[in-house]
Amino acid sequence: MATITAAMVKDLREMTGAAMMDCKKALDETSGDMEAAKEFLRKKGQASADKKSSRETKEGAIAVFCDGSKAGLVKLACETDFVAINDSFQAFVGSLAQKASAGVKSTEGFTETVKTDLVGAIAKMGENMVVLQAEGWNTQAGAIGTYVHGKGKIGVLVELSLGEANKAKAIEVAKEIAMHIAACQVEAVSEKDLDPKVLEKEKAFLIDQAKDSGKPMEILEKMVEGRLKKYKKEICLMDQNFVKEPDKSVAAWLEGQSKTAGGTLSVVRFLKSSF
Numbered sequence: 103m104a105t106i107t108a109a110m111v112k113d114l115r116e117m118t119g120a121a122m123m124d125c126k127k128a129l130d131e132t133s134g135d136m137e138a139a140k141e142f143l144r145k146k147g148q149a150s151a152d153k154k155s156s157r158e159t160k161e162g163a164i165a166v167f168c169d170g171s172k173a174g175l176v177k178l179a180c181e182t183d184f185v186a187i188n189d190s191f192q193a194f195v196g197s198l199a200q201k202a203s204a205g206v207k208s209t210e211g212f213t214e215t216v217k218t219d220l221v222g223a224i225a226k227m228g229e230n231m232v233v234l235q236a237e238g239w240n241t242q243a244g245a246i247g248t249y250v251h252g253k254g255k256i257g258v259l260v261e262l263s264l265g266e267a268n269k270a271k272a273i274e275v276a277k278e279i280a281m282h283i284a285a286c287q288v289e290a291v292s293e294k295d296l297d298p299k300v301l302e303k304e305k306a307f308l309i310d311q312a313k314d315s316g317k318p319m320e321i322l323e324k325m326v327e328g329r330l331k332k333y334k335k336e337i338c339l340m341d342q343n344f345v346k347e348p349d350k351s352v353a354a355w356l357e358g359q360s361k362t363a364g365g366t367l368s369v370v371r372f373l374k375s376s377f
Contacts, residue, residue, distance in 0.1 A: 104134030114139055144221070159232050161186040163254030164375050165195035167203045170273050173246045173259050174202030176212075177235035177375050185229050187253045194223050195254065198233070206238035235375055244370060245269050247276025249284050256284045259373040267365025275359045275367055282345045282352065283374050289337040291369045296334065304333055339369060 106129045114125040114136060124143060132138035159179035163186050167174045176198040178191075185191050198216055206212045213220070213233045224231055239246060241261055249258045258280040264272040290296045308329050312322045335341040340353040347355055360367040 106130060106134055110134060110136070114143075143225075144218075159230055162231075162234070162377055163187075163192060163195050164235075164250065164257035164377065165192070165199040165254055166248040166250055166257050166259060167196065167199040168246050168248045168259070169203075170245055170269065171242065172203045172238070172240045173248060174199040174204070174206070174239070175235070175237045175248075175257050175259055175373060175375060176202050176233065177257070177377070179232045179234050180227075181229040185227055188227070191223075191227060192254065194219075198236070202236045202238045203240075204238060205240065206236045209233060209236045212236035237373055239373075241370075245272035245276055247273050247278070247280050249277055249280035251284050254377070256374070256376045258283045258375075261370040261372070262367050263370050264363070264367055265365040267360065267363035267367055271359075271363040272367055275356070275363065278346065278359075279339075279352065279356070279369065280372070282342070283339065283372055285345050286342060287337055288339045288342070288372070288374065290339065291372065292340045293334050293338050296338065301330070301334075305330055308333075339372070 106126065110129055111122060111125045114129060115122055117136075117140065125139070128139040128142040129136075132142055159181055161181065161183045162177065162179035164175065164177045176195055178195045178198065180186050180191065198219070201216060202212060213236070216233070220231055220233070237259070239259060239261060244261050244263045246259060246261050248260070250256070260276040260280045260283065262272050262276045262279075289300060305326065308326045309322070312325045312329075315322070315325070317325070340351065340356075342352050344350050344352045344355040350358075356367055356369070
């Protein structure tokens, strides 16, 4: 029988991230064959992941990756907050976000792509994990900024078109807007981008609310119209008061930043994810 040395165990641990005792057992089971031991640990990890797959995942973290032209966001659930705030879990979610930045067609497809990574992380950290959301963005003519709040409870991506503007400055501006979105309820960039279903739902709520006032129908219609207009301004990014300069709307603040950047900056899209 092959002699299993401490150095062999250490090497296998560095290659796989598995616990020392598991590495020792894997080498014992495979007579010191390093490749066979790695496969043994992989199968053991898959079996462990399968056992944990039915366990409920209520906690987790969001991570983002960005290099200015491409970005990724991943929302990964786990079982406990203890693991969610752990440095190893945070680093793992970050690595998934970087992989997502290469392009994501669907969350399900991405999950399949990183299945081996998930199995290893589940085996290492001892909790079930589920990818709840994966997004990948790429822009050639724009700039992307990101923001993550706390230990990944909120994550935001923002893309700006920049025209002739300085890209480095545009990325800074995008990050500032991402922070604003993290702090506020934002449903759309501007009124034209609002989902009609969201407006219909709010209108129905306002009509029911107004009926309780007992006022004539013509008055009710004006009340609902006014309240709906106010609601639109409250949830549209460009109409909101910018959190860092409340005396200015986001649109006005962005106009000022455009002059500093040497071109016209405009928000193309944003993504906000939260736990």
